[in-house]
Amino acid sequence: xxxxxxxxxxKEILLLIRDKTGLxxxxxxPMVLIFVMTLIQDSAFRSMNENGIPVVFVNEDMDSxxxxxxxxxxxxxLCKINNGDPSIIYTSEQANQAVSKGEFILGxxxxxxxxxSIQNHVKKMVENVLNPESVANDNASEIVEIKILIDPVAxxxxxxxxxxxxxxxxxxxxxxxxxxxxxxxxSQFLPSDTEKPDNNYKQTQIVKFQEVYATNKAEExxxxxxxxxxxxxxxxAVFFIVLPLTAGIIKEKGEGSxxxxxxxxxxxxxxxxxxxxxxxxICLIQFILMFCVGLFLLPLLGLPILNLxxxxxxxxxxxxxxxxxxxxxxxxxxxxxxxxxxxxxxxxLSVLLLSALGGIWVxxxxxxxxxxxxxxxxxxxxxxxxFYELFLxxxxxxxxxxxxxxxxxxxxxxxxxxxFYNKYKRSS
Amino acid sequence: xxxxxxxxxxxxxxxxxxxxxxxxxxxxxxLCGLIQPSSGEVLINGENLHHHAEKLKAIIGIVPQDxxxxxxxxxxxxxxFFGNMYxxxxxxxxxxxxxxxxxxxxxxxxxxxxxxYSGGMxxxxxxxxxxLHRPKILFLDEPTVGVDVHSRTVIIEHLxxxxxxxxxxxxxxxxxxxxxxxxTHIAIMDYGNIIMKGTPAELLANFKGGNTLEHLFLDLxxxxxxxx
Numbered sequence: 026x027x028x029x030x031x032x033x034x035x036k037e038i039l040l041l042i043r044d045k046t047g048l049x050x051x052x053x054x055p056m057v058l059i060f061v062m063t064l065i066q067d068s069a070f071r072s073m074n075e076n077g078i079p080v081v082f083v084n085e086d087m088d089s090x091x092x093x094x095x096x097x098x099x100x101x102x103l104c105k106i107n108n109g110d111p112s113i114i115y116t117s118e119q120a121n122q123a124v125s126k127g128e129f130i131l132g133x134x135x136x137x138x139x140x141x142s143i144q145n146h147v148k149k150m151v152e153n154v155l156n157p158e159s160v161a162n163d164n165a166s167e168i169v170e171i172k173i174l175i176d177p178v179a180x181x182x183x184x185x186x187x188x189x190x191x192x193x194x195x196x197x198x199x200x201x202x203x204x205x206x207x208x209x210x211x212s213q214f215l216p217s218d219t220e221k222p223d224n225n226y227k228q229t230q231i232v233k234f235q236e237v238y239a240t241n242k243a244e245e246x247x248x249x250x251x252x253x254x255x256x257x258x259x260x261x262a263v264f265f266i267v268l269p270l271t272a273g274i275i276k277e278k279g280e281g282s283x284x285x286x287x288x289x290x291x292x293x294x295x296x297x298x299x300x301x302x303x304x305x306x307i308c309l310i311q312f313i314l315m316f317c318v319g320l321f322l323l324p325l326l327g328l329p330i331l332n333l334x335x336x337x338x339x340x341x342x343x344x345x346x347x348x349x350x351x352x353x354x355x356x357x358x359x360x361x362x363x364x365x366x367x368x369x370x371x372x373x374l375s376v377l378l379l380s381a382l383g384g385i386w387v388x389x390x391x392x393x394x395x396x397x398x399x400x401x402x403x404x405x406x407x408x409x410x411x412f413y414e415l416f417l418x419x420x421x422x423x424x425x426x427x428x429x430x431x432x433x434x435x436x437x438x439x440x441x442x443x444x445f446y447n448k449y450k451r452s453s
Numbered sequence: 454x455x456x457x458x459x460x461x462x463x464x465x466x467x468x469x470x471x472x473x474x475x476x477x478x479x480x481x482x483x484l485c486g487l488i489q490p491s492s493g494e495v496l497i498n499g500e501n502l503h504h505h506a507e508k509l510k511a512i513i514g515i516v517p518q519d520x521x522x523x524x525x526x527x528x529x530x531x532x533x534f535f536g537n538m539y540x541x542x543x544x545x546x547x548x549x550x551x552x553x554x555x556x557x558x559x560x561x562x563x564x565x566x567x568x569x570y571s572g573g574m575x576x577x578x579x580x581x582x583x584x585l586h587r588p589k590i591l592f593l594d595e596p597t598v599g600v601d602v603h604s605r606t607v608i609i610e611h612l613x614x615x616x617x618x619x620x621x622x623x624x625x626x627x628x629x630x631x632x633x634x635x636x637t638h639i640a641i642m643d644y645g646n647i648i649m650k651g652t653p654a655e656l657l658a659n660f661k662g663g664n665t666l667e668h669l670f671l672d673l674x675x676x677x678x679x680x681x
Contacts (some may be wrong), residue, residue, distance in 0.1 A: 027544040028537055028543075029537055029538060029540075031537075032533065032534050032538065032542075033534075033537075033538075035531070035533075035534070036523070036534040039525075039526055039530055040523060040525060040526065043525035043526070043566070131571075199519065205625065280520075280521070280522070280523065280524065280589030281517060281519040281520065281521035282521050282522060282523055284487060284516060284517060284521055284609070285515065285521040285535065285582065285583075286538060287486070287487055288485045288486060288487055288510060288515045289510060289535070289538045289539055290507050290508075290510040290511040290538075290540060291538045291539075291540075292507075296538070339485065451487075451488065451489075452488075452489050
């Protein structure tokens with residue numbers, strides 16, 4: 026039996042070696058994919074950080090609030106105000122047109138007399154508290170409306186995160202202005218200079234935020250484009266082994282060699298085992314090559330080095346489980362498809378679909394509830410979850426057992442479907 | 454198939470002749486275990502093929518009508534794989550492989566990919582792949598179709614040699630003259646049924662319409678064009 030298995034493995038290796046295009050698809054394409062996708066995502070992020078988002082700023086206030094916001098935006102590396110030249114003055118109408126044409130992603134308009142309105146509002150509040158009888162019963166307070174213009178073409182989630190940043194920043198400035206006005210107003214009602222309130226807004230900042238990436242391990246792994254992209258695209262690329270595997274199985278059917286095999290005193294499952302072993306090893310080599318891109322090639326281009334975490338055993342478990350799942354899926358598609366074009370379409374579309382559902386293109390946590398539930402059934406999602414556990418949460422073998430087990434069950438299921446379908450086709 | 458009942462004795466060269474679509478390939482496919490008959494059974498040495506598939510497949514060899522080889526592998530690589538699948542390995546496999554490559558004039562081309570071979574060369578490798586393990590029963594489904602006279606003569610000569618060493622042969626062909634000379638027994642079939650069977654001499658003895666197998670064949674099967 027071992028001799029037969031060896032012969033089957035040798036035959037598969039020889040068939041692969043002779044197929045130069047197939048080899049390129051198996052080894053070069055995945056590396057190029059990782060390289061390009063990581064570089065694009067990192068450069069997009071870096072470009073945003075380095076160049077800033079084009080923002081048009083209109084200061085109709087020309088007072089404390091307007092100038093503070095303008096200074097704050099200029100100091101913020103996320104923003105590039107008025108094409109880098111704040112001396113250019115835009116009217117609100119011009120700003121509106123510029124944003125609608127896509128010249129700027131965001132526009133911020135601070136209305137005229139915004140500072141005065143805030144000051145008046147605070148003044149009335151203080152007077153109302155300290156001397157309620159002297160103040161006319163005027164509850165009508167002026168609302169300061171800072172307008173944020175948004176380019177409708179800009180990515181919504183991206184704009185939302187920027188807008189929330191800017192809103193938080195403007196709110197803080199408003200609070201600061203109100204605090205200063207409040208301090209000044211209070212000082213007029215206090216008898217001596219020594220009892221005047223300390224006009225130091227920063228001292229009121231008693232709540233601070235610290236961002237820490239949650240992990241159970243002592244060493245923290247910082248998430249970045251490399252940590253996210255290398256495992257995601259590796260799982261995706263490994264599943265694309267479905268294409269050459271499917272083509273190989275369909276060729277065997279078309280060339281007739283499979284019919285000779287059926288008449289031989291060798292179970293088809295053994296011939297299939299030889300094929301599976303070869304493709305599992307290829308998947309493992311693919312993983313090694315793609316991780317090497319993250320470890321050695323991407324850092325040469327200034328990207329962060331891929332941090333593999335602390336568990337080599339965990340990585341091996343997820344890699345081999347993903348490899349078996351991808352191979353089982355390929356065997357199933359190759360068995361179900363009748364022609365090579367049919368297999369190529371079935372294979373590529375199903376992998377694209379499973380990858381989209383599995384959170385390779387868009388993180389599954391931002392998907393609608395229903396899609397998140399469906400996503401939990403994608404083998405690519407299980408592979409990705411396993412790698413994220415290792416590469417982002419610094420987990421160990423115990424943390425990847427569940428996703429790996431799901432991948433092995435998927436392999437057994439797809440292989441069983443292939444074998445039973447094959448038996449059914451031969452007996453019908 | 455329609456109530457096919459066929460007994461082939463040991464060491465016969467049994468020719469199964471019939472027009473396209475008569476059921477020759479289907480018969481061979483059932484006899485070698487490739488497809489299962491919807492009813493009835495295939496007995497080899499009194500044992501049911503379906504129940505003892507592994508054991509009986511080891512003594513069967515098949516040379517299919519289509520070239521059943523890997524075109525990107527060389528002849529040696531193809532024969533190594535199929536030989537191993539039949540259960541012969543190592544030195545023994547090498548000896549038998551080289552012996553047949555030599556006999557069929559393929560030694561010099563044996564390290565070339567089969568896809569680069571001529572039709573006749575492919576047929577010869579296709580034949581070797583089915584006989585490497587010295588089968589007791591050999592199924593030949595039109596083994597000489599599309600082959601030039603030289604290759605055909607070599608193939609038939611070696612098949613006769615194999616038969617002499619104790620291999621029973623079941624053979625289908627459209628070459629009626631070749632069948633008449635090669636086979637010890639012949640059955641003419643059509644529409645999934647055996648119409649007539651016997652030795653070539655017996656078949657022709659009772660036929661008044663001519664003195665060749667071709668005349669008999671045309672007489673038994675209608676002369677209309679057939680498509681499979």
